[in-house]
Amino acid sequence: MSTFPTSLTCTSLSFAWPDGTAVFDDLQVAFGPGRTGLVGVNGSGKSTLLKLIAGELTPADGTVRVAVEVGYLPQNVTLDTALRVDEALGVAATRAALHAIEAGDATEEHFDVVGDDWDVEERTLATLGELGLGHIDLDRTVGEVSGGESVLLRLAALLLRRPDALLLDEPTNNLDLYARRRLYAAVEAWSGIMVVVSHDRELLDLVDQIADLHDGRITTYGGNFTAYEEALAVAQEAAERMVRVAESDVRRQKRELIESQTKQARTDRKGRQLAASGSHGKALMDAMRRRAEETAGRNKHLHEGRLDDARRRLSEAEETVRVDEEIRIDLPSTAVPYGRIVLTVEDLEIAYGTGASRALTIGGPERIALTGRNGAGKTTLLRTIAGDLPPVAGRAEVHVPMRFLPQRLDVLDDTLTVAENVARFAPRATNNVIRARLARFLFKGARADQRADTLSGGERFRASLAALMLADPAPQLLLLDEPTNNLDMASVRQLTAALASYEGALIVVSHDMPFLESLGITRRLHLEGGELKEIDREAVGYPS
Structure with missing residues (x-):
């Protein structure tokens, strides 16, 4: 495994979709040895970040430095169903050359293909066994295995490559309980760099740290997901306490400003009464009026300044409170x-x-x-x-x-926007009604005009659910x-x-x-x- 202290680094990273939807702007993050759970709300850019690190997407600006070999397991695993299992695992050529040598064909080309990998078949079978796939014959086709097994096959292919870093995007999707336990064991046994995106609490409790992607920035918390939730709760409680203190200060400054204005009004009224009585000379009255105006101006400036400062502190305090x-x-x-x-x-x-x-x-x-x-x-x-x-x-x-929401979320037409997809299922609904309802699924304003093929996995789910729930x-x-x-x-x-x-x-x-x-x-x-x-x-x- 690599000894690089920090092997996956993103510097000043910016990325936007072709329609102009921004995902990142000047993002800084680095991943080193150990298991990191990457968390954040749907659409925050978790899968996009993994694709940028894996080289599947190109940043608009900034750099992605990958100093090690990376294995990437995408959220939606697609394997050619006609492939043999050994082909999907990437060992078919080595296995064929080894069988040829064992059959007596000593061609140099076969030895070049095998290299030092003489135990390829044993390693492959052992890896499959560790993932609960020991029953799958290497000569079967991928089309004969289930969706969950194909996820584990893809993971097995990565493990057989022995990369320094693994990027896993929702790896427990489609896995039954038995398969999840096998995947948990593989994650626990991993000793290199791992970045895993998941909503699976049990999986996230196996990581060494949590990277929280929120509002385009990443904050790292030591410990697993349970520790992260506890730390976040403490931070949220402190932030909410700061808001309460700031709100109290704003109310006090408002009260003091009103009291100052009331006091000044009384002073002005007494001044007018004194001037009307004629008991003081004009020069003295003018001097008293100037002093009163100067004092009133200073008091007003002082209290309005304090109120502005209190409002600024309230705004800053509110920004530290997360409202997902x-x-x-x-x-x-x-x-x-x-x-x-x-x-x-x-x-x-x-x-x-x-x-x-x-x-x-x-x-x-x-x-x-x-x-x-x-x-x-x-x-x-x-x-x-x-x-x-x-x-x-x-x-x-x-x-x-009846409505059916499939696992593949293929109810949407990728060439249409979110609003247009919903309109297909509810042709009698007006555009205003559709947009009002979509807002409840967090597709507000321009978000409803996003094309379906630009949506993240979570956004695609929300759009698919909206289309079915709002159907007529x-x-x-x-x-x-x-x-x-x-x-x-x-x-x-x-x-x-x-x-x-x-x-x-x-x-x-x-x-x-x-x-x-x-x-x-x-x-x-x-x-x-x-x-x-x-x-x-x-x-x-x-x-x-």
């Missing part, structure tokens, strides 16, 4: 009467060899958690219910207006596939609150156990071996 915007969702009328059937599934056999489910009926405002291991067919089942995939046999019939007619059955994957923790809380007010039926696939527990789940279904099994609602935890 969060999505606010007012759901349309979506009530479903108790007992009304919203979905009927009979003898359903779904695609990709994932088997058949038994009969299933969902009625009224039920809240169903659908769990299962990666590759069990959860996404395929939702897509079949949504009508995106035809069933192999049987039927899945939806009896109410309002959905009475919602299908959500891993909805918290791209959300910061504040937005997860807001999504939970929004779904708490949703009165329709809900089917949600998620490996985020705290999120599922917060939804008030009424039924738990587990998909395994093609069988959809009901789990005792009183059982503790979910099968992984």
Whole structure:
């Protein structure tokens, strides 16, 4: 591993999207050995920063100095499904040359390819085993593995390269509980430089420090995420106390200014009365008036200056208090009467060899958690219910207006703006109504005019959710596939609150156990071996 004290450095970094939307302006940050958790609200630029360091984006200004070999795991992993697993892992050529030599072909070219990597196959199998992928044959194709397994395959490919630094962008997205545990172990074992973007609290509690990206600046906190939250809470409490003190000072200065003006008014009134009595000579009265005006001017300047200073201190104090915007969702009328059937599934056999489910009926405002291991067919089942995939046999019939938010967030047209995408789903809504509703999803003003292809993962989720929630007619059955994957923790809380007010039926696939527990789940279904099994609602935890 590298011995550079600081190996990833961004100096005076500026970046903006082609439409002019600024992301960074004069950003300074450096990452050295150890594990760093990069946190910040959705759209703050976390993924963009990783792409700049990885060389996938070019800064508008400033420099990115990368003094070591970097491995980068993007948020949305896409692998060619036709590739063999060993090709996806980057060991196919070495493995083929090694097999040729073992078969008796001593061509020099084969030895050049192998180099010193004679244990490539053992290393590869060991790495796959450590990530829980020991069951995957190197000669299989990528198309035969699940989405979660493809994430771990990409990570395995990085680990086999032995880079000095790893950049991981939401690596636990799409991973079941078993796979997450494997990834946590790999993170704990990492001894080089690591920068990880995640909303996974358990993962962030494994890091050595937190880099907080807020308002285009990074502040570093020693310790894991729990320590960061505690430090931030202390800082916020101190900042709020400063605001209260500053507000009190402003009120006092206002009061003293009014008292000074009242006193001066009384003095002026007495002066006028004295002048009217004629008991003093004109010269004396003029001198007294000048002194009074000078004193009044000094007092006014003094108190107004103190009030301005107090207001400035209040403004500075308020700037130290963080107010992170969060999505606010007012759901349309979506009530479903108790007992009304919203979905009927009979003898359903779904695609990709994932088997058949038994009969299933969902009625009224039920809240169903659908769990299962990666590759069990959860996404395929939702897509079949949504009508995106035809069933192999049987039927899945939806009896109410339904909307499906897929894991890939591909409901948006990338060539259209956020507002235009929402208009596609609600053609009868006026532009003003659409923009007013989008403001509650934090797409205010010009943000609603951003093209969908410029959105961050979290922004894309908000835009997709807005498009579905604001659709006409309002959905009475919602299908959500891993909805918290791209959300910061504040937005997860807001999504939970929004779904708490949703009165329709809900089917949600998620490996985020705290999120599922917060939804008030009424039924738990587990998909395994093609069988959809009901789990005792009183059982503790979910099968992984």
